[in-house]
Amino acid sequence: MPSRKPTRFAFALGGIALALLLSGCGELANFGFDSGLSSVNDITLPLWNWSWLAAAVVGAFTLALIAYTSIFHRRKNDEIPKQTQYNIPVEIAYTIIPLVIVAVLFAFTAIDENKITKPQPGVVKHEIGIEGIQWSWQFIYPEAGAKAIVTGTPAQPPTLYLPLGERVRFDLTSNDVVHGFWIPAFMIQIQNLPGVTNHLEFTANKLGEFPGRCNMLCGRNHSEMIFKVKVVTPAEYQSYLETLKAVQS
Ligand SMILES: [Cu+2]
Structure with a gap:
């Protein structure tokens, strides 16, 4: 009975995988991201979760087909x-x-992308310029005056201040090559293109500090294009704008 051993082995392996999956369900929820952090991740998280589940179903089905073939159609004799x-x-x-899988993923992605990039001019409270420079970032706060520009360096990465619960419009540019403005926790990624201004509206919904980085390979010191995002209360944000104003005068 040559096929007995592999069958048992396959069942044992499947059992272990299922046990691991069920026991880890708590940690697996949202697959590495937190909910409620921002207006963007509230839209993106269901798509993210369902994409993983769809991938798991496709993966399990493919694995079952491979296992079936390799277990039940092994070479039994020399007959071709x-x-x-x-x-x-x-x-x-x-x-x-x-094709159907790709079309379904594309459709859901396009629907969510339209929701995320749809401007809501009446709701936007603040405008912040984000400029990528080799190799750091410049954050521009026009509300605090024409010279309210915070420029980082690789040695001193800049901090981007954001007000809690207030919609912000980012105007993204680059003064040299293509960069990628990325705040992983908020599931935000948008390119900074030279000669083009991109826009993204967004509301941060949790106080705290979050890491940000460039995710476009933009040159030798690309990995040093890091920054910090600090979500503060609207009052603290106003006083931060006041300090920027005071520095200029
Ligand atoms: Cu870059």
Whole structure:
């Protein structure tokens, strides 16, 4: 009975995987991200979670097909099995199924992207300029005057202040090459392009400090393009703007 051992082994492996998955469900929720942090991640998290679940289903199905073939169709003797050149229904199925998967993922992504990038001019309370420079960031606060510009360096990464619960509009540019403005915790990523101004509106919904970085390979010191995001109360944000004003006068 040569097929007995591998079958038991496959069942044992499947059992262990299922046990691990069920026991870890608490930590697996949201797959590494927190909910309620920002207006963007509240939109993105369901898509993120369902994409992982869809990937798990596709992965399990594929693994089952591979296991079935390798367990039940192992070489039993020296006889060459029936040789098949093609199987039209199978080939149509494995062309159409991935196309449907990609189309569904694309549609849900496009719907969420439209929600995230839709401007809400009446709700926006603040405007902040984000300029990528080789190799750091400049944060521009026009509310605090024309010269309210915070420039970071690799040795002294800048801090981006954001007011809690108030919608901010970012105007993103670059003065040299393509950079990627990325705040992982908030699930925000948008490119800084030379000669183009990109916009993103966003509300931070949790006080605290969060790391930010550049995620476009932009040159030798790309990895040093880090910054800190500090979400403060609206009153603290106003007093920060006042300190920026005071520095200029
Ligand atoms: Cu960069």
